[in-house]
Amino acid sequence: MKCIIEKAFVKSHRTTELIAITEQIRQIVQKSGVKNGIVNVFTQHVTTALTINEDDPKLEEDIARFMLKAVPEDDSYAHHHFFRKDGRMAVNAYSHIRASLLGANLTIRLLDGDMVLGGRQNLYLVELDGPQLRGLAVQIMGE
C-alpha cells in the first residue's frame, strides 16, 4: 500500500470566496500513480474550509454570501487576532466559526487512478479571511 502526502497551494483574492481546486487535486492524484484507494484533502488553516458543490460562479457567490449572513460580522465576539507583522488587532471570530460550520477535510475515493465524483461535483477551498496564500495537504492512500 502506498501512502503519499503532497502539498497544494491556493491563492485567494478576496475576503470570502470559493476557489475551485478539482483540477489541481486531480493532477496530484494522477501523478501519485495510486489506482485504487482514497484521497484525503485537508486544509492547514483555521479560517478556511473545504466543500463540494456545483461548478457555477453564481452558486459560489450564493454560498459565500450565505456564510457572511449566517455568521454576521457585527455580532459580539471575544476572539481577537493580532497580526504578527504590524501588531494590528482584528476581530475575525466569524471567519473561524464559518470554517467550523463547513469543515476542514474531504475524503474521496479513487478508482482507476482518478477521483470518483458525481457529474456536478466540484471541490472548493472556501476562503473565509483572505486574501492569503493557503496550503492544503493532499494525502493519497491505496495501491
Place this chain on the structure above:
Amino acid sequence: MKCIIEKAFVKSHRTTELIAITEQIRQIVQKSGVKNGIVNVFTQHVTTALTINEDDPKLEEDIARFMLKAVPEDDSYAHHHFFRKDGRMAVNAYSHIRASLLGANLTIRLLDGDMVLGGRQNLYLVELDGPQLRGLAVQIMGE
C-alpha cells in the same frame, strides 16, 4: 489490503427529508468480507448530504425543518437550475447551501466486519431537492 467500491441507491419521496441508510450500508460492508478498516460513504449529488443522528422520526422532522429555516427559500439567490428534460428553470441555491452545511461524506471504522457505531447513531442520507433517485458510493478499505 482490499479496496472495494460499491454503489447504493436511495429513493426519496419528499423535497426535504432524512432517509435512514444504516442497514443498507451495513449489508454492503458485510458482503465485502473486509473485517478491519474503514467504510467511506459519499453522496454523488450536490443537493443531498450525509449525516449521523439518532433514529427517531420526530428528530428527522426537526432536522429537516431546521434546514428549511436556516437557509430560507425566500431569500435572494443568483444560482438557477435548468431541468434537462423540459428546460424549466428553478432556483434551488438553498438546497446546495444546505448540502454544504451538512457535508458530503462519512468515514466510519470497521471492526470484526461491522461498522462501529454508538448505540444511538444512525446514518442518514439527507434529501434536499427531491423527490429523486440518489446514488451513493460506498468504499471499503481494509483487510
Place this chain on the structure above:
Amino acid sequence: MKCIIEKAFVKSHRTTELIAITEQIRQIVQKSGVKNGIVNVFTQHVTTALTINEDDPKLEEDIARFMLKAVPEDDSYAHHHFFRKDGRMAVNAYSHIRASLLGANLTIRLLDGDMVLGGRQNLYLVELDGPQLRGLAVQIMGE
C-alpha cells in the same frame, strides 16, 4: 498495513463547551507505532461533534455561543429524550441539530508518527448536551 482502534474518554463539565483533545489523540497515535497513514477520530454520540479550530479559550466561547444562537432552544421541536434513570423528559432536539451541523468525524494524515496539523489547528470535542462522560473511537490505519 496496521489497523488499530483505540478508545478515548473525555469528561465535559458544562452543557455546551469545546474541549481540546489534540494531545490525547496525539498520544494514542504515537503509542500505535504507525508512522504513515491516517487517523480517523469519531464521536460515538449524537449530541456531540468534532471540529478543528484555533487554540484560544475566547474563540471556544465564541463558537459555543454561536451554536446556541444558530439553533435556539426556544423554538418548536418534536423530538423528546427520556432519561433512562428517572424517566424525566427533556427536549434536546437543538443539541442533535447542532451536532449534525458540525459533524461527527475528522480524518487527519500521519507523517513520521505524528498528526500533520497547521500551526494554529487544534482538535476539539464539542459537547452539546453535557455534562457527560463521552467516548471517542480513534482509528489509526497505515504502516
